[in-house]
Amino acid sequence: xxxxxxxxxxxxxxxxxxxxxxxxxxxxxxxxxxxxKDHPAxxxxxxxxxxxxxxxxxxxxxxxxxxxxxxxxxxxxxEGLDTEEIIYAVPGHPMVAEKTVQILREQGQALNIxxxxxxxxxxxxxxxxxxxxxxxxxxxxxxxxxxxxxLLQLHTVIGQVYDTFTASDVKLSLMELYPDDFEVxxxxxxxxxxxxxxxxxxVYELDRTENYGxxxxxxxxxxxxxxxxxxxxxxxxxxxxxxxxxxGCPWDQEQTHQSLRQNFIEETYEVLETIxxxxxxxxxxxxxDVLLQIMLHAQIEEETGTFTVYDVIESLNQKLIFRHPHVxxxxxxxxxxxxxxxxxxxxxEEKKLKGTLDVxxxxxxxxxxxxxxxxxxxxxxxxxxxxxxxxxxxxxxxxKMDEEILELKEAVREGHSALDQQLxxxDVLFCAVNIARFIxxxxxxxxxxxxxxxxxxxxxIEQSLHTQVKDIRSMTLEELDQLWDEAKLQNKG
Numbered sequence: 001x002x003x004x005x006x007x008x009x010x011x012x013x014x015x016x017x018x019x020x021x022x023x024x025x026x027x028x029x030x031x032x033x034x035x036x037k038d039h040p041a042x043x044x045x046x047x048x049x050x051x052x053x054x055x056x057x058x059x060x061x062x063x064x065x066x067x068x069x070x071x072x073x074x075x076x077x078x079e080g081l082d083t084e085e086i087i088y089a090v091p092g093h094p095m096v097a098e099k100t101v102q103i104l105r106e107q108g109q110a111l112n113i114x115x116x117x118x119x120x121x122x123x124x125x126x127x128x129x130x131x132x133x134x135x136x137x138x139x140x141x142x143x144x145x146x147x148x149x150x151l152l153q154l155h156t157v158i159g160q161v162y163d164t165f166t167a168s169d170v171k172l173s174l175m176e177l178y179p180d181d182f183e184v185x186x187x188x189x190x191x192x193x194x195x196x197x198x199x200x201x202x203v204y205e206l207d208r209t210e211n212y213g214x215x216x217x218x219x220x221x222x223x224x225x226x227x228x229x230x231x232x233x234x235x236x237x238x239x240x241x242x243x244x245x246x247x248g249c250p251w252d253q254e255q256t257h258q259s260l261r262q263n264f265i266e267e268t269y270e271v272l273e274t275i276x277x278x279x280x281x282x283x284x285x286x287x288x289d290v291l292l293q294i295m296l297h298a299q300i301e302e303e304t305g306t307f308t309v310y311d312v313i314e315s316l317n318q319k320l321i322f323r324h325p326h327v328x329x330x331x332x333x334x335x336x337x338x339x340x341x342x343x344x345x346x347x348x349e350e351k352k353l354k355g356t357l358d359v360x361x362x363x364x365x366x367x368x369x370x371x372x373x374x375x376x377x378x379x380x381x382x383x384x385x386x387x388x389x390x391x392x393x394x395x396x397x398x399x400k401m402d403e404e405i406l407e408l409k410e411a412v413r414e415g416h417s418a419l420d421q422q423l424x425x426x427d428v429l430f431c432a433v434n435i436a437r438f439i440x441x442x443x444x445x446x447x448x449x450x451x452x453x454x455x456x457x458x459x460x461i462e463q464s465l466h467t468q469v470k471d472i473r474s475m476t477l478e479e480l481d482q483l484w485d486e487a488k489l490q491n492k493g
Contacts, residue, residue, distance in 0.1 A: 003077035003113045004085040007094045007101055009120020010034075012215065013192035015044040017121045025118065029087035033073060035100065038214050039091050040192050049089070062099075062145050062160075070103035077113050085116075091214055093122035097143065097159045123217060126190035127157055130198060131219050138222065147173040156220040161212055168207035170218055177231055178220075180204040185219040188212070237309060240295040244303065257297060264293045276448065322346055363387060374443045377433040385437070394438035401431040460487035 008025055011017035018026075018041060026032065032049040034042060036056070042049070052069045059065045077086050094101045094117045101117065108115040128135060138154040144161045147170055161167055174184070181202045188211045189195035201209055206218065229235045243252040267289045274283035298309035323346040326333035333339040351357035363386075367379045384390065391397050408424040410416075416424075436443040461483040465472050472480075 003111075004116065005073060005077050005088055005104060005108065005113060006085050006116040006118060007088045007090065007104065008118045009093045009122070010039050010041045010089050010091050011121040012092055012123040012126045012190055013040050013196075015041040017041070017191065019120070022118055022120060025087055026089060031076065031086045032089065033076075033086065034089045035069065035091065036214055040189070040195065040215075042089075066099040066103060069100045070107065073100075073104060074107060074111060074113060077108075078111060091123070093120050093124075094118070096122040096124060097141065121191075123159065123190060123215065124157065127187065127217060127219065130187065130190050130196075131185065133222070144170050144218070155222045158218040158220065161216045161218055162214060163212050164207050164210075167209070167212055167218070171203055171206040174203045174206075174220065178203050178228055182223075182228070183221075185221070186216070187219060188216045190215070190217075236291075236295060240292070240299050241302075244296075244299050252296070255296060255300070257300060260293060260296055264290075264297075267293055276445075276452070319350075322350060372444060374429070374433060374447065377430050378437065378443050381434060381437055391434070391438075394435065397431060397434040397438055401428065401435060404428045404431050457484060457487035460490060 006025065008022045015023070026045055027047050029047055029049075032047055034049050034051050036053050037049075037051040038053070052065075052072070055065050055068045055072075059068060073086065073088055088100075088104075090098050090101065092098070105115050105117075124141065133139075133155045135155065140154045140156050142156060142158045144158050144166045147158060158170055161170060174182075181204065183200050183202055184206070186197075186199050186201055186206070186209055188197040190198075192215075197211055199209065223229075240252075243249045246253075267286065271283065271286040271290055274280075274286050294312070295309060298307070298312055302308040321328045323343045324339075325331040325346060326339060326342050331342055333342055348357065363383050364380045367376055367383070369376075371379070381390075391400070404424065404427040408421070408428050411421045411424045433443045436446060461480060462472060464483050464486070465475065
């Protein structure tokens, strides 16, 4: 004989909403448990029952509450094999937003416990009626405890809004997508004649209203507001597809991966400029331009059926999870260096799993060939250094730099070929990159800083001469040097 738990729904409000069969089950139960006594239907019930309200007070999170309730019920079922079935009553319908029911069904089978579910009117039935929308138009039900901003364009009902703290979390999630004054509807005790409350409120005031409890929900009406739609990734995908479609933009229609190549590079450098200028306002705009390039490339492939931008996102998510075992797995990383080592190790493991690991491949492989030369030098030196091919300290790099400068001077003074002189100059630059590594400096960024410094000082000279109504071409080098020194004092560098 197996133990038996029967789960019944108390409906969304009044006892009149219960079926006759469920009401009899409740009245005749020898062992009746209820998730919470805070439900109107229980007020008319004559039977004794045990509640789990104490669990809510003793646990720190809802997952802990649900796990503890399920554990107590399963234990009671195992201990009471010779008694009548255990009846467990939950608000609404047992299969709608009831995590304890999911746990009981999953774990009951392993313990040879039969778990039966009897229906009941859910809070959704009353929500459709009282709020006046047809779910056939598109509808989604969300849990307040697991809410994020990926909503929209559907009628949205947010359940499990137990208290003001939960309402505050809902408010913050909604404000990521909706304007602060966007109007939503807060509902309490739908269908309960003496207690029902339906009130409209702007999003920013969601946690300022009262009466939240077990029978509360928040309704976010479907909207076609362009301001809101334009904050969604789906809208961006739609717009790019329209631009590329017949009847769209002639320029966008003509683009190929190759024609967009230079645009991608230029947009990336414009983002770097906003980073260097510490300019968040323009960074937002320039990051959007880079994202557009990604969307266009993905759209081109979507049109041929190769992949979509959602495939790109999926691949990225899988890579991030796989290469961060210290976050999503069982490895540890207490500093950035260890995290990077984990990344490199998982990168190799990833290639093994894909069957793309070439044991004969060079350690210097994997550096994009179109990177700027300074950055390429920096990356291949770092790769070589990982296996010990490096100076013991910066003094070795300094000595090599001195040697290469002498060889460059010799090649220039003795009139060696242009190619030889170019190679000697490259050796000097390569040594400079070595030194950059030892002082933890990015050579590209270092040169960019000096370029900017030179530009500021030279423009100071131009402005000074413009004020004096003088032509820079008529000035002597000594006069220009004097203005240069002034610029150094002005810029403190």
